Amino acid sequence: MTYTNDANPAISGINLLLRPVEIKTPQPSQKDWLKNLNYPPIWITHSQTDGVARVLPILPKACHYSTLVQAIYQQLTWDTFVEWQNSVHGISGVEINTQPLHTVEFSISAITPLSTRLGRGIHALFFRWIDIADSALAAELHQQSVPAFSLSIQSLYPRQLKVKINLFKPELLAPLLWGMSHDLGQQIRLGRIPCYLSNRAKLVRSSSFEALTQVPTQNVISLEFLSLTSFKQQQKIQPFPLPELVFGSLWRRWNHFAPTELQFPEIEWDGMVLSYDLKTQPLQMDEIKDMGAIGEVDYRFSCPQQARIATILAHFAEFSGVGRKTAMGMGEVELRE
Known part of the structure; x- marks a missing residue:
């Protein structure tokens, strides 16, 4: 079991490292594993390498992460196994992200060709996702003269875009991923254009x-x-x-x-x-x-x-x-x- 942290106490995100194990007895699902929390997290797969999955338990507000970390450490003293994607995994590590700078990457596809000049629509989508998690924060961000995020929009194929949202404040990662999780794999709209959001969002870069x-x-x-x-x-x-x-x-x-x-x-x-x-x-x-x-x-x-x-x-x-x-x-x- 590994634990990683940073000297900065402000937590912007958490990764659980899940490794598949051969256990026949039933184990709690990831939702039941932390069911006693007042703010139960939404679980998102971040990446999967050599069978080890990095899974993000997401909360709507970063201020609740300290409570979540305590609950995870307490639960690990009792049970280190969880059912994830229909198979049993052992929790082999906990990574605590305290960085303020992040890049979240996802893709958007459509039936018709998409232009890279859809920045206004993706800008509106960002605020809708923040509003789902924290309407007061969304209103505050709307009023700020210096945006706390930037967008990158690249064309992968005529009908698919790769989008990166760069964040400059640590408290923005949690509400962004929380709001986005409601649309992953679902149909969305960019202005008048019906599109589909990828079923996974990746945290591709963090720094300070x-x-x-x-x-x-x-x-x-x-x-x-x-x-x-x-x-x-x-x-x-x-x-x-x-x-x-x-x-x-x-x-x-x-x-x-x-x-x-x-x-x-x-x-x-x-x-x-x-x-x-x-x-x-x-x-x-x-x-x-x-x-x-x-x-x-x-x-x-x-x-x-x-x-x-x-x-x-x-x-x-x-x-x-x-x-x-x-x-x-x-x-x-x-x-x-």
């Missing part, structure tokens, strides 16, 4: 602000803008990702969500563009037409302190996105080696 501050400094930073990216500059739309716009956008977002002791002082960026391969494209979201750029840019920072901060922010960008409307799928960024 502290971990991002430990990355090696790069003087040259290469970013690939995977979705249309633009910025507000003097009340106008600027599609070219100038250094001060890219890293200024990331600096503001980092300082909004990072712990106080990890926030950066105000910076007058002196980075320069070394090279770029960009093209601009229009983006139609419902009746709203937008403009942005996609492609690659190499930035150089001569100041060691700015290079360090820019490197940290570039790694953060893979969660947060860059520029405008990142909560609708714009500004997706990948850091290239």
Whole structure:
């Protein structure tokens, strides 16, 4: 039996490691195993490798996870076996996730071809899922001027999209997965389009602000803008990702969500563009037409302190996105080696 934890007491999620065993006697189902909880969890399969399943017991609010952890540890003193997917498994480990940054991945399919420009519909879907778990939190998120999440939308096939929701606050993972669990494997609607949600959501990435501050400094930073990216500059739309716009956008977002002791002082960026391969494209979201750029840019920072901060922010960008409307799928960024 293994237990893993982190020094940070705030719990954002829990994994149980289930290993199949040869036992003939009946065992309690996963629902009955923790039946005495006031907030019984919903169970979601996270992944399965070499016969070992990682299963997430999901609650609507992260604040209840400490009680759930106590109940799990108490139950393990009595019974380490559970019936999962019609076979008996032994609980071989408990993993406690305390990271604030997460990426949840799932797919959406339809009978007709789907466009990657469905960000507004997926944005609405996110708020519906949060509202199922915690309507007060959904209302609070609606009012925030700086979104606490970003979207990535990629086309797998003409009729299938891969969607990633990136979260910047630890308390968002539980309500998102709780709300999403009601639709997994079911028909949903994106605007007027009937679609089907995949039967599994994967937590593909987790990190912390502290971990991002430990990355090696790069003087040259290469970013690939995977979705249309633009910025507000003097009340106008600027599609070219100038250094001060890219890293200024990331600096503001980092300082909004990072712990106080990890926030950066105000910076007058002196980075320069070394090279770029960009093209601009229009983006139609419902009746709203937008403009942005996609492609690659190499930035150089001569100041060691700015290079360090820019490197940290570039790694953060893979969660947060860059520029405008990142909560609708714009500004997706990948850091290239």
